[in-house]
Structures are given as structure tokens and as C-alpha cells.
Amino acid sequence: MNNFAVPILGIQGIMPELLLSLAAVLILLLEMTAGDREGHGALSLSVAGLILAFIATFGADGKQVFSSLLVNDNLSALLDRVFLMAAFLVTLVSRPYLANYGLAKGEFFVLLLLATVGMMVMGAAMDFITMFLGLEMLSLSLYVLAGFFKKDVLSGEAAFKYFILGAFATGFLVFGMAFVFGALGTTNFAAMAHTLSAGSPPFPSVPTLLFGLALILAGLGFKISLVPFHTWVPDVYTGAPTPVTALIATGSKAAGFAALVRIFMITFPGSFQFWGAAFWWLALLTMIVGNLFALVQVEIKRMFAYSSVANGGYLAMAFLSHSDVGIKALLFYLFAYTFMTVGVFGVVSLAGRRERLLISEYAGLSRENPFLAAVMSLFLLSLAGMPGTAGFFGKFYLFAGAVRSGYLGLALVGILTTILSFYYYLRVIVYMYMRESEMPREALELAGSGRTALVLAAAGVLILGCFPNLIWISIEQVF
């Protein structure tokens, strides 16, 4: 007779994930029964689920739940809040955006919520198995969301490219996980760290382990679009529906960084001498290539795609700080980056009745729609790193961390490329305020949820920019 050992469940440890999944299932049921054609019910259920999940993240007690497959610590709680905020703002922007194309369907919100659940599972994973499942849930729903506009060829192209390249990257990741498992005999992060500290074979220089880590870095590097794994970014970001682009650029990227932090900085800090150099090169290339390519774009979504790549380079710099400083700077920048990036893509979603406007088509926006132009300028200034906005402190902490760890050259490259980025960010402001529009461009009606999302994102950028301590207090509690 088998004696079933009942595992310690810890339902409260997965409360946020549970609430979101429940909301997703309720939306499906609502679709089936009530025929919620306008998407009002789906929107309210999503918003309610996201807010309840956000409240539930404050119940983090630092315990590992479900046989140490997930951890419910302050780091995962903070990451959860980043994911939930990104999903919340994207949900609010999506409703008017989708309604404009007559596509405000419940499934969109179901996929969006389940993608968020995937991010949260990834951020809290303490085991390769849970991390992989979270990543797959996130990626699969994003592939579908990217192709949500089935009549639009470019949207289909985006979904296809994202899927093929993403599946390839997942292959690398799983192959890497298999090698690390082969080297250490466990998939659990805590057990790996234990084996490493015991140090019976001469870890951390075993070739199997290093090769596995390299493959994992390539697989996750694709997710967070570090150069040279970024080639999918421009087409997918441009082709996907703009709110989906916002989610790929913020939540999905934050989840990738969360996985990298858990694996490299928390589980394998001892192998830093091997993977540190890889991160140095990736950060350098990403900052330079992202910013240079953003300079020459004419389409606004493509420009922000490269700008998002460049921001990944700044974030990758955090991995070179040996201590907790890096993780803290990374977390702060993730918060700042989420507000300003969802903000710009939110404005792009609502600024025109058709997809994929050129930068020059933003001429005269300040006269037609002063509110949109004003918040757009705020987000752009924050992305450029102006003092008084969230982007300034975010970059400051990242660069300061790199300098303190002795990477002065890399920090200098970061500062120089930031100065370069002023040009393409400010160019949009110049168009909006100083050029006359040549052709009439109808903006969407800015009623209700879209305006709320933009106001919230703008408030986030200003609050983080003027009172960074508000968020810094909870970041300090991570360690």
C-alpha cells in the first residue's frame, strides 16, 4: 500500500495566481452564457481580478510552498506587482483600442490574464519545472495575442515569427535546463545552491553546468530581447496589436529578467566569473545596437521597439553588480520602465484610428489632443531620463551600481547611449508641438478606461520621479 504523503499545500501562497485564473474562467463562462459582445463584463471582471490579486500580493510571508516549487518572498511579491500593474494598465487601454476595431472580445482578456498568471508563476518559481510551465503559459498566450487581428497580415506575420523563433528559444532553454540537471542532479534552485556550497565536485566550473547556463542565457535572452537575440523584436512589436506590444515590452520582459535573477544572481552567484563576462558583452551590444537602430526609424512602433531593446541593455547591466544592489536597481527600473513603456504604447494605441502611424504623423497632436500630447511628452522625457521623472532615478541606480562594481566603461557607454536616445525621444515631442499636421488624423475618443490608464501611468512616472523612496522602502525589504 502506498503511503501518500500529503504535501504542504499553502493555498494562500498562490492566492494572486488563483484569483487571476478564476477571473479568466469566469470571463469564459460569461462569454458562453451572457454573450458579452461589447466586452464590458470581461473588462470589469479582469479589472476586479487584477485588483484583488494585487491586494493578495501583500500576504507574502517568505515561505516556500508546494514542496518548494514556488517561493512566496518579498522579491516575488514585488515582481507580481510589476506584472499586475502592467496587465492592469494594458487591460484598461485595450478596451477602447479593441472597440475601435470591433474586436473587444472576452477571449482577449482571458489570454491577457492567463499570460499574467504565467509571469507570476515564473517570478515565484524555485524550480525549473514551474519556471518552464510559467514561461510556456506566458509565451503561448502572447503568440495568440500577437496574432489577434486575424485580418491584418502584419499581425499574422508577427504571431508567426514570434512563435517560430520563440519555440526555438524555448528549445535552447530546456536543453540548458537538462544540462544543469545533469550536472547537479536536481531541478530545484535551493537544492542546487546547496549542492554548490557543499562543493564536492569542483563546481562551479564543470563544463556541463556552464554549457547549460549558457543555453539558458540564450533562451531567456530571447525573451528579454538582448542583442543578438533581438531580431524578432521590430517585426513582432510593430505587427502585434499595440496593447499586446505594451505587454510584451513590459510584463514579459520583466518575467524574463525575474527568471534570470533567480537563476544567475540567486542560485549561481558563485559562477559569476564565468557568466559575468557574457552579461557584460550582452549589455554593451544591446545598449549600442538598440539605440543606434532606434535613431533611424520612421515608424513610431518600430522606434519604440528598438528603444525597448536598448532599455533591456540598461537592465542587463544590473547583473554585473555583485551584491543585492544590482537586484534592487533592477527592480526599481522595472517599476519605472513599466509605467513609462505602457504609457507610450498606450498613447500610440489611442492616438490614431489605424495601426502603425509614422512619427511624422504625430505632427500637430498637441493642438488636436493636448492631453495625449502632454502625457506622451512626460513618458518620452522619462524614457530619456530627465530628472523629476521615474526614468532618471531608474537609470541613476543602474549606472551607479555598475560604477560601484568597477564597470566604469560600461556605465559610460550607458550614459553616452542615453544621450544619443535624447535625439529620437525628443524628435517626437518636436513633431507633436512644433509641426503642423499635414493630414487630418482622427484620435480615438478618450473616454473612460483609456484616459484612466494614461493618467495612472503618468502619475506613476511622476511619483517615482519625485518621491523614489515610496517604492524604495519596499524594495529595501527584499533582502
Add this chain to the structure above:
Amino acid sequence: MDEWLSSLVFWTLAAVIVGSALITAFARTLVYAGFALLFTFLGVMGLYLYLAADFLGIAQLVIYVGGILVLLLFGVMFTQGGGLMKQPGRGAIQIPSAVMAVGMAFVVLLHVVLYTPWPVMAVERAAEPTTRTIGTLLLTKYLLPFEVASVLLLMALVGAVVLARREAKEQK
């Protein structure tokens, strides 16, 4: 004798896998490639069974042969009827870069295989099938991944419906 038989089984399986994989890569028609792939999958299944991983072997058979390969052949049948494959460009750039990539991967893998102190454990021949252990673990220690996988499948189902619905009318 036992040792000798054991390595005979292994090398036979290895020859089948590598040989049919080469045919898959270099076959002129998609149907040949697909059928050669069948033997690769069967060989890998044999390797799993050889290593006493019976569940993994059967899963390999059901998923890869029963699912993926059949899907692949259906795909071929419904598109080109197994005609000649359009050869992708094999120009001055493709061949050297392919050789470089494959060569580098080979050298790195060889290095990893040769220089890793592989932990060798004496495993008792499994007397009972592994399915019992796996089933118990899935419902106890790995209960959470089991449930997350169910949400993942729900998501995949919704996603597939979203992408496929209404296309039925538009196709042909």
C-alpha cells in the same frame, strides 16, 4: 556476455537514430524525410527503454510517433502531396555559416562530454514499472506543476479557438 550484449543493443540503437536522422536531413522529398524521422523516434524510444525509463519510452511513442509525426505527414499530404522540396538557398553565405555553426556546436558539446566528471551511479534494474512512482509524485510533490499544466492546456485551447474560429469560412 551481459556487457557485450548491452553495448550491442546501445550501438544498434545509436546507428538507427543517427542513420535515420541523416536521411531525414538529406532526403529529397518530405515524405521520405517524414518516414525516416519515424525510425529516429523509434530509436530514441528504444534508448529510453534500454535505460529502464519505460514511461518515457511509451510517452515518446505516443506523442512523437502517434501525434507529431502523423500531424507532420498529414501536413505534407494536405499541402504539396509529398512532392519535391523547394531547396532553400544554398549560396556562398549559407554553407560556410552552417558549417561554422554546426562545427562550433560539435566542438563545444564534445568538450562538455569529455571534460565533465559524470557522476556514475549504480542503479538497480527497475523491477517495478516507473509509472507508479511518477503517478505518486505527480499527485503529491509535483501537484502544483500538474495543476499549472491544466491551466496551460485551457489557455492553449482558448488560444487555438481564437486563432482557428471563423477562418473555416474564409478558407476556400
